[in-house]
Amino acid sequence: MNSLNFLKSNKQNFYYFLYLGLFLFSISILDVAINAFLKINITSFLPGILSIFLPLILGFVGLNFIRTEYSGIKSLDIINKNINTNNFNAILTLLIIFAIIKATPPSLSWMIFDANISGDTKEACTGTGACWTYVKVWFRRFMYGMYPNDLHWRINLAFILVIALGFFGFFLRDNLKKYLALYYVIIYPIIAFLVIYYLISGGAFGLVWVETGAWGGLSLTFIVSFFCLIFCFPLGMVLALGRRSSLPMIRYISIGYIEFWRGVPLITVLFMSSVMFPMFLPEDFFMDKLVRVIIAITLFEGAYCAEVIRGGLQALPRGQYDAAKSLGMGYWKMHIFVILPQALKLVIPGICNTFLALVKDTPLIFVVGLAELAGMLALAKTNPKWLGFAMEGYIFAAIIFWIICYAMSKYSYNLEAKYKTER
């Protein structure tokens, strides 16, 4: 390696190497950028392969020149430490920078510069880019499904009410705080159910009846995941306690239930709810498809919820149980006042993750014919007036779901970090 020493800087000629290296590095970036944005290949006079690899070679040599252990220049040291530690890293750095530069112009022009959003028909989309007109025209369908247009305020109002009631607990007076758990576990689900039932379904108080077949779009995703969450939580709690019970029959039944539902895919559960479950009901007893699906997903997610809560119960130190028992508390007193309040606090991040999985699973109800967002997209895609815009639709849906899920995962991550420091 001694023969290569002239490639490395030393104290005397350090600045020459630094300027030369930065020069080469910026030339390589410039070359790629000009190539990508202006579609001009400034090195086209070189033979084919060399012309392609020239920016990489230049950048690599440049980064090699500016790499030193310690230079004393703050910004240079940060660069060296973070993206330029050795030859392998330098090449990967260059490749990533080039890929980002190369990908920016086509995606920007497709998404923004060549895209159309004006007009109300397919003919308005003349550019080569995306046709956001399609998303604009179908927006209400994507959000509310086939729900009648002039009644959309009912869905909005119902959601606002449910969310407001959810925050109600924060404003309770201190002497009512002890009923908080009771409120969230029992009263809140009932009120929420009544609000959603009477406002969205209608049929009473002078509201027009809208059958569940017309529900759809993103609001259906929210309705299904909301109900499944509030119902699967108590179910999971009972099962988790059952699995840790000292009574063998209860324990085995809980284990059997949990392992069964965790072992089958959700799609077969949905199939079961739509084709097999009606056979198990009394003959003249009709149950709405949406209700069946919510029950099926609740039973399914309850098993996952149970495992999360069991993790929280197991994480509590034995001393908590012993202390409660030594005070003469029975099984229920011990769990309600000592164990569960602590365990549930521990599992909030885990529950959040279960809920995240639940939201990501709800598009599956599409396979049994309920048209939530994915289902509405499939419907819009096959509409003869709007053929050929599948890409825009899926990208729109992906962005919406991504924002929801990313926010939830960040929130659960923050909760996890918060509770970790408290213990």
Added chain:
Amino acid sequence: MNNKIKKILPQIITVLFVLGIFGFFTFNAQNNMDNRGIDFGFGFLTQESSFDVQFSLIEYSGSHSYARAYLVGLLNTLLVSFISIIFCTILGVIFGVARLSSNYLIRNSAAWYVEFFRNIPLLLQIFFWYYAALRALPVPEKAGPWFGVTYMTIKGYYIPSFIWTNLDIFLYSILAVIISIIIISTYAKKLQENEGKQIPVFFISLGLIFLLPALTFFIGGVSLDFEIPALKQLSKTSYVFDGGIGLPPELIALVLALSLYTSTFVAECVRAGIQGIGKGQKEAAASVGLTPNQILKLVVMPQALRIIIPPTTNQYLNLTKNSSLAAAIAYPDLVLVFAGTALMQTGKAIEIVSITMLTYLSISLAIAAIMNWYNKKIEIKEK
């Protein structure tokens, strides 16, 4: 006495409750089936199925039985899971390691990759690949070759098929390689435990893998031919590729979506595993004079794998269960063939849905049992 009742009474009530629900369901099912004139039984499995499946690994046509249709679906499910597991492992390991890189750009690109693919519902990803991305591919007559001999078209990916002569000799040689590698590695382990000597097991194995099968080509009379897909004109405007193996676009979309989605979870498992090894372990290993390679092989990897493997297997299991989403884009997997088409034709809802669920359940339980056995085996035995 009082204590005993306290213990037995809740159990009796629970059992009665569960039995009551089952009894209620059975009674209703019996009633409903009597009224509709359906009888319960698995006799339909041997009947002729009279429907066709687009893509199947074993020979199948409408004249075969429902049991064989079930097998076709199961094999297709296993095929798509197997391919996706391989890809998601490769991607997951690469991105898991990349998330721990000292390079700021690599670390953050990997983090964004994970956040991006993890937070979009799998069904949407499958739809995106199938309905949006793969539909943008060229039609057969305009498709240029990839790597010279394969063709990616809107109708699927066409690759050359192998035509073997004396395949059995080749397979025996591979069997011999596997057995000899096991013997060598056991011997090497013993040698190291008893005398502290190390032999380069990896290179010996690598040599064997190439050498023995190659020998069969020269001595055993094994030969390999390729059937390269060629464009064939059916009518004036329609072309197809003839020969070779055609992978349907449904399979490609599924494999892409499943492996990209699951690789993010595998990446997190890998990252957690490597982060779980204390710095002290590496420093201790270095201080007793091990080389960096030896540290990785003898100290870091055995411990990291212990943390990585159980959650990763869980992800493989999830992938296998998620492969049932195939039904949404009409890839003929177990759910579509059996719980879809066969159910429509026979109307045996209870039998078919139970068989489908039991199949997935037994796959899950089998893998869980193997995992428990493995965890017991590798768990740190503390005194």
